[in-house]
Amino acid sequence: MNEQLDSAKNSLGKYLAIINKNQVFIVLVVASCILIYTLIQSRTYLNPERNEDKYSEEIIKVNYATIDQELVDEISATLEDENIDVDSNFVPGRTDPFSE
Secondary structure, three states: OHHHHHHHHHHHHHHHHHHHHOHHHHHHHHHHHHHHHHHHHHHHHHOOOOOHHHHHHHHHHOOOOOOOHHHHHHHHHHHHHOOOOOOOOOOOOOOOOOOO
């Protein structure tokens, strides 16, 4: 039993020595893997697949507003019938400072 424990300690020591020797490389590999995974995941959010069935269902639910043409005609007729005077604040003899 002690021989197996010593053998495990020796092999663990060898692995720890390799890890210590190459820890910068291991950190770079792990960071690169995380970055690649993150980019792949963000790609699925940037280019989602379109579900035609769900899209069709949502289009049916949309309540499009319509313009009541009779009401538009009535308002237009009312505005045309009224005599509206607009008093512009233009002075006829004034010079335009921006025209050169």
